[in-house]
Amino acid sequence: MRRTAIDPRTVAFPASVRPYINDHGLFDSSSSPEARVYYSAKDAGYFIKTAAANTLRHEAELTAYFHGKGLSAPVLRYCTDESGHDWMVTPRIPGEDCVTSRYLHEPARLAVLLAHRLWALHELDFTGCPDRNRLRDYLATAARNHAAGHWDVSFYTELYGEASVDGIYAVACGNRSLLRADTLVHGDYCLPNVILNDWRFSGFVDMDCAGVSDRHVDVFWALWTLRFNLHTDAYREVFLDAYGRDLVDEDLLRTIAAIEVFG
Template sequence: MQRHEINPHQVTFPRAIQPYIVNSRIFDSSSSPQARVYYADHSPDRSYFIKTAAAQSLCREAAWTTYFHARNLAPDVLYYGTIGGRDWLVTARIPGEDCTSPQYMADPDRLVPLLAHRLRALHETDYSNCPETTRMERYVQTVQHGYRNGRCDRALYTTWYGEATDDEIYRIARDGWPRLRADVLLHGDYCLPNVILDDWKFSGFVDLDCAGIGDRHVDVYWALWTLQFNLHTNDYRSLFIREYGADLVDEEMLRIVAAMEVFG
């Protein structure tokens, strides 16, 4: 995760956030135009991530991070609220760095099995009393909305499955989404920057706004995508699937998910 130190006076932090930034160095670690993320480095045992975005846009992330934290899978949510028309979310920093750190990227033969085993463990986690159970319904609605409004990223499908038109890809998604299951706890965006390791020991997940109860192939798809994107090779696809459990992975479902993600 990249962090660029900034002058704290460059940002108008509301009063509720002040306790988390006082006497701290402030860094901008944003990676998305939809949200700003700041890192408040107070001391080794008192550091925080502060995220702000449009009102109500962080409520799911706050709820699911709290849920994952209760299962020792994510940082603690210290504050969530809407102030001045914007959401503010403060989480404690957990030990370690994300999987794009040079330490981990330099050893993919060790990293890939670890990511596969960690995902399998997540998918075997009890998801009783979860915040909501409509993740797959919303997933389908997002795909329908994206297609109707011409929002697509065709490369999410064509990189692996060859050239196709938007209409052809949408038909694959539409014909396939009735096969989606809702039987595992998903991260929803299982990519290297969202998995934190502390010297190769799992520390926690971050960016859980896409979490929910859904089909394991959503997470498996994004795991395979991030390995190709971040490692610049598709050579680790088979290793990941084998270590995760090849008997649980349906290649046709991966193709369906790829088609859906084009419009997601």
């Protein structure tokens, strides 16, 4: 994870967040234009995320829910400041994310671990999940972005070859009725969002896409991240064997790839 040292005095932290910050040891680790993420080296470490008002509420709720299942850090603070910005504070989860070199240097072992951990997540009971409508919202976002002309065809064409936007959207619509909201998903199941501590699972981060949806969303992102971060498709079959081929429909993976073009 990239971290750039910054002066805490340059950030307008609300009073409720300042107890998690020292006068030194603050870093910017943002990776998205929609939110800023700061890492504070105080105590064992804290991550402090800020974004527009109410945009972190879903992530805070799902992070707390996953923490209740022993899968994520607790939410220490969630608030909206007077200037209309959300703030969320979580403690650092012990370990490193899966794009750390020691894990990438054993790709087959990593692919199997990623598959087993995903299978375990998908087997969990989702009673009480704060977002039972994740699949509905996921499909609605794709429809809205298609209508607005927002897309990235590479999510589909890099896997299935050249196709027009209209052709890809036809694929997205063709089998979407077969998707099932019957599984607790992470929603962005990529290597940077899985934390290991000496090869032992330590927790998930970035829960803003989590909820009850179709398992193929997570399987798609797992296969995507292995291809992207390892620069090869060589571990696709390793992952599918470890996860369970009988649980995966290749046609629905193609459907998810098409939907993600408009995600």
